[in-house]
Amino acid sequence: RKEVEQDPGPFNVPEGATVAFNCTYSNSASQSFFWYRQDCRKEPKLLMSVYSSGNEDGRFTAQLNRASQYISLLIRDSKLSDSATYLCVVKDNAGNMLTFGGGTRLMVKP
Amino acid sequence: DGGITQSPKYLFRKEGQNVTLSCEQNLNHDAMYWYRQDPGQGLRLIYYSQIVNDFQKGDIAEGYSVSREKKESFPLTVTSAQKNPTAFYLCASSIASTSGELFFGEGSRLTVL
Numbered sequence: 478r479k480e481v482e483q484d485p486g487p488f489n490v491p492e493g494a495t496v497a498f499n500c501t502y503s504n505s506a507s508q509s510f511f512w513y514r515q516d517c518r519k520e521p522k523l524l525m526s527v528y529s530s531g532n533e534d535g536r537f538t539a540q541l542n543r544a545s546q547y548i549s550l551l552i553r554d555s556k557l558s559d560s561a562t563y564l565c566v567v568k569d570n571a572g573n574m575l576t577f578g579g580g581t582r583l584m585v586k587p
Numbered sequence: 588d589g590g591i592t593q594s595p596k597y598l599f600r601k602e603g604q605n606v607t608l609s610c611e612q613n614l615n616h617d618a619m620y621w622y623r624q625d626p627g628q629g630l631r632l633i634y635y636s637q638i639v640n641d642f643q644k645g646d647i648a649e650g651y652s653v654s655r656e657k658k659e660s661f662p663l664t665v666t667s668a669q670k671n672p673t674a675f676y677l678c679a680s681s682i683a684s685t686s687g688e689l690f691f692g693e694g695s696r697l698t699v700l
Contacts, residue, residue, distance in 0.1 A: 523688050577631075
């Protein structure tokens with residue numbers, strides 16, 4: 478079983494739609510969680526950190542469920558520019574290393 | 588502008604040749620990393636360095652070597668011992684190894700013919 482698992486997609490949604498991705502992690506000792514965005518053939522960039530209480534940044538909402546060991550990303554009112562691959566990242570504080578999921582590809586269509 | 592510069596962006600090499608990928612950062616970050624990304628897979632850690640003159644193996648270090656003689660520079664050598672070297676290589680840095688925010692270079696796409 479992979480340490481961090483994501484549905485690879487693609488998720489094809491129309492502009493204006495709400496879309497949600499989940500990511501599961503296997504290491505219960507994981508302490509920090511992040512979503513990164515990667516455009517096609519480009520480098521990943523930090524989208525947002527995921528806090529225990531959940532957090533929102535504009536149209537993006539991230540949630541953490543420790544009991545079930547998953548994190549989620551909700552995108553409201555999708556824009557064409559949201560088309561990208563979203564990478565779930567988990568940090569184990571013991572080793573300070575980041576483990577990346579395989580990414581979920583989102584395609585927003587007009 | 589502060590950032591991370593990787594070179595070359597694209598590189599073609601014959602099998603059996605060693606290749607060195609450059610990574611330079613002017614962010615004054617202590618920690619630097621090399622990742623490999625294959626299609627449909629997540630980033631896999633090759634080597635990392637928490638401080639100058641020190642580096643550690645990541646999950647897939649076999650067939651690779653690094654050095655960290657200067658804080659700004661963390662070159663990666665892909666040796667002929669690496670069985671499947673064709674990949675997208677990403678260098679990253681963070682202010683410290685405890686940080687969850689990595690800043691990535693634009694990547695180097697290596698194709699071995």
